[in-house]
Amino acid sequence: MPHGDPPVLGLVAGQGQFPALVAAGAKAQGWGVAAVGFAENTTSGLAAETDWFQWLKLGQLGKLVAFFRTHGVRQVVFAGAINKPRALDIRPDFRAARLLWNLRSKSDNTLLTAVAGELRREGMEVVSALRFVPELQTPAGQLTKRGLSRREQQDLEYGWPIAKAIGRMDIGQCVVVREQMVVAVEGLEGTNAMLKRAGDLGGRGGMAIKIFKPGQEEAIDQPSVGLSTVETMLEAGLTSLVVEAHTSLFFDRDASVALANRHGLCLYGRSDGQDGGD
Known part of the structure; x- marks a missing residue:
């Protein structure tokens, strides 16, 4: 990189508004942005928000690395989810196939950690998106006028370690509990689809708990909620949402609250190890 040129951030862009927010935050801090996107995942308008953009197919790891190297990327952010059912149709290139061959599982944490490792071997540092959008960090404590009821505090104490155990197994980041029973567990369908299923199964009054997976790198696959989460909760009849504070992302927080x-x-940010009260 010529002397005086701005540093370049590599952006691996998935779904939603998150990649564009990261790009804007990075550019506001004086970074150039080189982004890769994936058909049927990444918003088509993202290209206009970045300095360099490349469409890729899932599994084209070699092209991703080459694109970042061409533009002198030294730091990389993963932003936005990849549609998991579509990700099952991955067609790996040689570099990705070699990587997959050496993995014991194809779970989110394993795959993302392996890709991050490949980038690090190329001299690129994988960093948290919160470095560029710190305002998205979920704060600790009660976020709404209504706090947790005694029954909801009991549900939280019951459900939190279960959510952590499921996260530790890299199954999902979210569970719904009610009356100290597990109603639904997040799988491939994603959080919002799981919340709808929980409403069908458990009726009104459930609590959604979304956590940061134990052992997950903080720079990748951070849990996120937002306005669509609250809208889906209302549709499903759920009455409280507890999100792990500091390591989670909260989009459109003011509108959600x-x-x-x-x-x-009730919306509540809980730190791991904290009790359910304020």
């Missing part, structure tokens, strides 16, 4: 307040929901 306002909507929750209008309907008497």
Whole structure:
């Protein structure tokens, strides 16, 4: 990189608004942004928000690395989810196939950690998106006017270690509990689809708990919630949401809290090891 040129951030872009927010935050801090996107995952308008952009197919790890090297990338951020059912149709190139061959499982944590390892071997540092969008960090404590009821605190104490255990097995990041029973566990369908299923199964009054997976790198696959999460909770009849504070992302937080307040929901940020009260 010529002397005086801005540093370049490599952005691996998945679904939603997150990649564009990271790109804007990085550019505001004086970074150039080289992003890769994936058909049927990445928003088509992202290219206009970055300095360099490349469409890839899932599994084209060699092209991803080559693109970042061409533009002098030294730090990389993963932002936005990849549709998991579509990810099952991955067609790996030689580099990705070699990587997959050496893995014991193809779970989220294993795959993302392996890809991060490949980037590090190329001299690129994988960093948390919160470095560029710190305002998205979920704060600790009660976020809405209504706090957790005694029954909800009991559900939280019951459900938190279960959510952590499921996360430790790299199954999912979210569970729904009610009356100290597990109603639903997140799988390939993603959080919102699971919340709808929980409403069908458990009726009104459930609690959603979304955690950071134990053993997961903080720079990749951070749990996230937002306005669509609260809207889905209302549709499903769930009444409280507990999100792991500091390591989770909360999009459209002001609008989410306002909507929750209008309907008497409780939104709460809990630090690992903290009790359910304030």
